[in-house]
Amino acid sequence: MPNLPLSPIRTGGRSVRFFDQHLDVDGLSFNIRRSDRRKTLQITVERSGELVILAPPEATESELVEFVQEKLLWVHTKLEEKARLQRRAPVKEFVDGEGFLYLGKSYRLRLVDRQLVDLTLKNGRFCLRTASVHRGREVFISWYIRKAQAWFEKQTLQHSNRMDVNINEVKVQDLGFRWGSFGSEGRVSFHWKAALLPPRIAQYIIIHELAHAHHPDHSAKFWIKVEQHLPDWRARKEWLAENGMQVEGL
Structure with missing residues (x-):
């Protein structure tokens, strides 16, 4: 169903239009997500640049x-x-000496002619078969x-036991612009790009998602739950916001 404007209005010299799905203010478009669980208004800027009003x-x-x-x-x-951060993430060219991240560390790439598999990480270098x-x-x-599948399964199990969360499935996949997702029946997913982050930041993503088992929204109670298990979550969250875009260039 198309978004139909309910009533164009002007306020404070700015053009504003209200839609049943989103709101346009000062040339910016905000998607509106309503929830019975929410008591207050909140604006989020997604990794994609999408603006959301909760x-x-x-x-x-x-x-x-x-x-x-x-x-x-x-x-x-x-x-x-x-x-600004997106401009700092050049697209990879897969040439000798190029750096690739894994768990927060950068490893140089070496192209090799003879190798049984496409890619390995050994002796501090990624080795990519030239034919690939x-x-x-x-x-x-x-x-x-x-x-990442093995790493996140192990880490999630450890943290879920401490946080009293039953996990039935851990899946690593492409989640678009989300680092993680907690679904129904104990299913938790992580973006494969989280494997490029330092372990302490990836752990923040795990605890963040597990906290949603107790509180589906980002209410004060949710952040209290996060802080119970990760007292320095603010510093890790800030690091992710400032540096997460650097892994976008693969």
């Missing part, structure tokens, strides 16, 4: 507009930061998924 069902048009206008400076600042360079990205992603 709102309780009863939030009115005027309340949403006023809240967005109060946060416009913060939103523009966050968008500029993300654009043309599909280097596919080869690296496959390698990361295999390695």
